[in-house]
Amino acid sequence: MRKLTASVALGLALCVSQAATAKPGDPGRDKVVAAIKADHDSSIERLRDWIKLPTIANMNLNHKEGAEYMRQLALDAGFQQAKVVATDGVPGVFATLDAGAKDTLAIYFMYDVKHYEPAEWSSPPLEGRIVDRAGEGKALIGRGAVNQKGPETAFLTALRAFKTAGVKLPVNLVFVAEGEEEIGSTHFSQIVTQPEVRAALEKAVGIIIPSASQSVDGAVTLSLGAKGVVELQLISSGEKWGRGPNKDVHSSLKASVDSPVWHLVKALNTLVSEDGQTPAIDGWYENVKPLTARQKEIIAADVAAGSEADDMKVLGIKHWYKDEDYLTSQYRLAEQPTVNIQGLVSGYTGPGGKTVLPGRAEAKLDLRLVPDMTKDEAVSKIKAHLAKRGFGDIEVNVSGGYSPTQTDENSRLIKVEQATLAAAGIPMTMSARSAGSWPGVVFTGEPLKLAAGQFGGGRGGGAHAPNEWLLIDSSNPKVLGFDGQAILYADFLYEVARSTGRK
Amino acid sequence: MRKLTASVALGLALCVSQAATAKPGDPGRDKVVAAIKADHDSSIERLRDWIKLPTIANMNLNHKEGAEYMRQLALDAGFQQAKVVATDGVPGVFATLDAGAKDTLAIYFMYDVKHYEPAEWSSPPLEGRIVDRAGEGKALIGRGAVNQKGPETAFLTALRAFKTAGVKLPVNLVFVAEGEEEIGSTHFSQIVTQPEVRAALEKAVGIIIPSASQSVDGAVTLSLGAKGVVELQLISSGEKWGRGPNKDVHSSLKASVDSPVWHLVKALNTLVSEDGQTPAIDGWYENVKPLTARQKEIIAADVAAGSEADDMKVLGIKHWYKDEDYLTSQYRLAEQPTVNIQGLVSGYTGPGGKTVLPGRAEAKLDLRLVPDMTKDEAVSKIKAHLAKRGFGDIEVNVSGGYSPTQTDENSRLIKVEQATLAAAGIPMTMSARSAGSWPGVVFTGEPLKLAAGQFGGGRGGGAHAPNEWLLIDSSNPKVLGFDGQAILYADFLYEVARSTGRK
Known part of the structure; x- marks a missing residue:
């Protein structure tokens, strides 16, 4: 939700229905793109299969099964080793893929999902039914569709495509997954601080969690931090x-x-x-710490592009706290x-x-x-x-x-994300600080101090709500479908490699 | 519960297993007592039948049926007329019995009961099963057993006995009943203030609601008021x-x-x-208004007879408010x-x-x-x-x-109650003011200004709780069984008549 992000429009709305043109230094990209497209039906089936096995941390549902399934998905996508990591709570997964590349990227997955009430859904929450979504295309309905199994499957589809196309992956990968994201990542630090995991993560340029976060006008928000x-x-x-x-x-x-x-x-x-x-x-x-001038600038740009009336309507409110104006209230939202x-x-x-x-x-x-x-x-x-x-x-x-998390706008990871979106013609906004929270501090804090953030194209909704959905085939030229998401991740991996030597 | 009453022991624990001897001026008492005893099995069946029809005001359960049943019970017991009185909520019942006597007594019944969860009961809450109660005798288990269908049935059994024995009732009766006692008697004043009802009540010496409130040592508490x-x-x-x-x-x-x-x-x-x-x-x-010296005296006598340790244990507390001593805390309970x-x-x-x-x-x-x-x-x-x-x-x-209710300790009704208990050898305590509440103000307040209170022998428990019970056959010589309750009500009616001319 816009209110949670305070982002700034930096890009232009372009048509992204065609994959961006390959750049020099993207060896084998055409083959990878073809493999992604050829894999479409199987990818959706893999997503539907994964949705059938919900892990819900606080209901003691499929802890062990979900972790093992996650491990197997990583191996199938090309990771050379993957292991379940025990914690005092729900186990996690640690995997690595050494491509012999110069750079290493870290990937963070959550394999748990939020609780659901089947009676509130228009189709069974574990079915993954494909339905028409007016004005947007074909969408898959299911618990985890957007939060986070859908975007995560798109990322794995990208990796699998390199493998099936016989194209060398441009970066090495370190993978960590947890099954307690929905209950506050209570034991996630026990995974990240294991010596082997920590040593692997320390080599990374940064870490992302796949996310399908395009708005209806195509924009992706890059979040620089969160409370x-x-x-x-x-x-x-x-x-x-x-x-x-x-x-x-x-x-x-x-x-x-x-x-x-x-x-x-x-x-x-x-x-x-x-x-x-x-x-x-x-x-x-x-x-x-008060907001910096730059953070205020980012928030102000977002407010200028937003609609106060729409925001108030969504929230069911008539006034911000203290009857403050829109901009002041959004400063407060990020700062207080x-x-x-x-x-x-x-x-x-x-x-x-x-x-x-x-x-x-x-x-x-x-x-x-x-x-x-x-x-x-x-x-x-x-x-x-x-x-x-x-x-x-x-x-x-x-x-x-x-604790709060913050990533430098000028970090290599953010620059690579921006370059990837720009090349794909996807408009970009930034969020100075989300008022909502995610456990990024596990990565951005001591001792790792990695740049970290959500990243991805595509679009979905209904996280934590009935009828959670992910767009599979997009009829909106501004928004990526499932294949487009996977291609964007492939391009992102190329872009990481292309940025070698930058700080 | 003792905590709610702040009462004073005024009587002596005597054996009350035999009915008190009839006094001069109790014509036909032997025949009435015999009729009560002969009616025992039928009386218990009438109570069980009544329990089968629970009226629960806030569940919209048996409003109309409960009122009509109440009306019929009054007619069967000897009231010459009885009518259902509509209110904006659950209907009430108004009945009269003109015995051609000098004095009129008013009677207040509630025909509704508290909600129940069958799963929490040892026998079905509407069955009225008779079970052994260790050290006390045979008890009937059912919703309404003690609150208030049991004691009310004992009162009706006494009236019926006068009728079947062919003995003239010593007093005239005015009867008002409601079906909303358990939800705060929301519409009861609509019944009491009807001109016909009010006119009938104005003639009364006072009004009682039948109650089985003997403690295990046989004492009955007369409550003089309530918050x-x-x-x-x-x-x-x-x-x-x-x-x-x-x-x-x-x-x-x-x-x-x-x-x-x-x-x-x-x-x-x-x-x-x-x-x-x-x-x-x-x-x-x-x-x-602060407590009067007499009210403090009554409370002090009760505290002297009570056990602070037992009271604290029942409540699960270790200290009264402000670490006050027992007496001060009980003054506060009545006064604040x-x-x-x-x-x-x-x-x-x-x-x-x-x-x-x-x-x-x-x-x-x-x-x-x-x-x-x-x-x-x-x-x-x-x-x-x-x-x-x-x-x-x-x-x-x-x-x-x-509003609060208060009845004068020196009113004719209280004196008659005291005399009835004394004649039966039942020890008596008084409560200056109950911290719990009942809608006595409908009677004690303007315009009626009647003396009012609960009254009766016998013993039960579990009001509002699972396994509500009423002692039917008492093996404890200090406590009345069902027949003893009914006989005490008969004696009470004689005592009202005997008090003619007192103020």
């Missing part, structure tokens, strides 16, 4: 508090019995300013850390009322972090803040999260 | 607020989008003191109005977290009121308090409630 996030539950209970009841009791007792719910409400009240917006946790802003309540649950939650004094209350929070805040800093500060005010008994249950 | 209650839901929504989203949106938007959940937390925070206990709503204490949170519900309420910024948040509250606060006063004051602080958009959805 970090801490997901946690604050739990107040009579049991831990040592006051109030250890279970729900009759509400008439309130006068002489302390209430764990009120205890939580009073604790929550201290976390933000009176208008419910600005974090008021002790020391919260100590490491917050937040304390959000995702949910409240205590006592009786059905229709009407019930005369109980609950023994337990829970607030589900997410804290969005900006550079140079860190996850550990945030967790220790909220704990200290609560303890100092007499709320030290309130359990702070951290269920996931990671 | 009032307002049940309401505070609902904050982007829609009503005109700020924030009108649905759940992605949590990353928090920095530039207002949050209806934080809005609610900030509003809640203003309602009570920093320790989450004392109501801080503007003007809340204006009409609060409260603002209790029954439940919180907003956004994502499942396990772990989910990255949403909710468009709606709800807090379910009950406000307990003490004399001379009124329900209308409380509702208007909380609305004004919220509006004054910028929370006027938060919906105050009042789902039920009524």
